[in-house]
Amino acid sequence: MSFETIPGSWYLILSAALFCLGVVGFLIKRTLITVFMSIELMLNAVNLSFVTFAHEWHAVKGQIFVFFVMVVAAAEAAVGLAIIIAVYRSRSTLNVDQIDLMKL
Amino acid sequence: MHLILFIIFAGFCLAGAINLLLQTHPINSALSLIVVMSSLAVLYLLLGAEFLAAAQIIVYAGAIMVLFTFVVMLLNVGTEEKTHGSRVAKIIGFPAVVVILGVISTFVLESQQRLSSPSSGISLSEKVTTTQDLSRVLFHELLLPFELTSVLILIAILGAVALAQKEGA
Numbered sequence: 086m087s088f089e090t091i092p093g094s095w096y097l098i099l100s101a102a103l104f105c106l107g108v109v110g111f112l113i114k115r116t117l118i119t120v121f122m123s124i125e126l127m128l129n130a131v132n133l134s135f136v137t138f139a140h141e142w143h144a145v146k147g148q149i150f151v152f153f154v155m156v157v158a159a160a161e162a163a164v165g166l167a168i169i170i171a172v173y174r175s176r177s178t179l180n181v182d183q184i185d186l187m188k189l
Numbered sequence: 190m191h192l193i194l195f196i197i198f199a200g201f202c203l204a205g206a207i208n209l210l211l212q213t214h215p216i217n218s219a220l221s222l223i224v225v226m227s228s229l230a231v232l233y234l235l236l237g238a239e240f241l242a243a244a245q246i247i248v249y250a251g252a253i254m255v256l257f258t259f260v261v262m263l264l265n266v267g268t269e270e271k272t273h274g275s276r277v278a279k280i281i282g283f284p285a286v287v288v289i290l291g292v293i294s295t296f297v298l299e300s301q302q303r304l305s306s307p308s309s310g311i312s313l314s315e316k317v318t319t320t321q322d323l324s325r326v327l328f329h330e331l332l333l334p335f336e337l338t339s340v341l342i343l344i345a346i347l348g349a350v351a352l353a354q355k356e357g358a
Contacts, residue, residue: 091192094297096236099199101293103225105286106206112282116269118215118261122222125253126206129229132241140236143316145326148238152327155248156338160345162253166260167352173264174355180269 096137103130117172117179121165128158194235201228213268215261219254226250237317 107130110123132151139147173179205224212218230245327335 091195092301094301095195095199096232097297098294099202099232101290101297103202103206105290105293106203106210108289109282109286110206110210112278112286113210114218114269116215116266118257118264118266119209119218119269122209122215122218122257125249126209126222126225129226129249132245133229133232136233136236136238136241139238139318140316145318145322148241148318148323149327149331151238151241152244152323153334153338155244156342159248159253160342162256163345163349164352166256167349169260170264170353179264179266 093137093141097134100130100134100137103127103133115180115182117169117181117184118166120181121162121169125158125162128154191235194231198228198231198235201225202232215266215269216258219257219261222257223250223254226254239317240320240323 104127107123107127110126111120114120114123132154135147135151135154139145139151169179172184176184178184202225205221205228208221209218209225212221226245226249230242230250233242233245
């Protein structure tokens, strides 16, 4: 391994670490909006492994997959934050322990 | 050069993600998530994905995180309080997640030969996917999914407006 090249598995392990940090955040955070941020972190971690594989196999379609994930994540963020605003309006709290009913 | 850049920005990524977990105020978590996303854009550049690096900055670090900080400020969210549920999640969740990370890392390291291409590693400017390459595939082979995403975004906008408006308005 020279100084200029690094193994692709490093990127994959970084991606796995970021994904696991996202899972931890999803489990321990108690504010609805931070839980949502952890989901975004997990999406980003998966995107990183897509780009790594696309680079290793010289496949452009892997990058296009990331493009579609970004589009879906943007749509998801808009709808999710609107739901958070609606929940806050009816409950006046964002603590996930107090938001245990689907009904608004 | 590649190694140094990778270590710096992978460190930024991990530090930002850990800071996201440690901060109790959502606005600090949002700001550290912006750090994570910006350093991921640099990692995309190292992997030769120019367009995705730009899109990562514009879409994620720009649009989505502005939306997040905007909602945090709009709702005036305070610091989170610790409850019983979060302590249980810490006790059970942490070992489980560490085990998952260990399993994934072992799998990646064991199957390194099968997963990667014949070339021994990733180097800078080995293969850069230009926007031209990307758009050639996107607009020839994947035109229908691309057009479908525009419908998806339209529906998402309508849904967001419908959800966020005041009741009875």
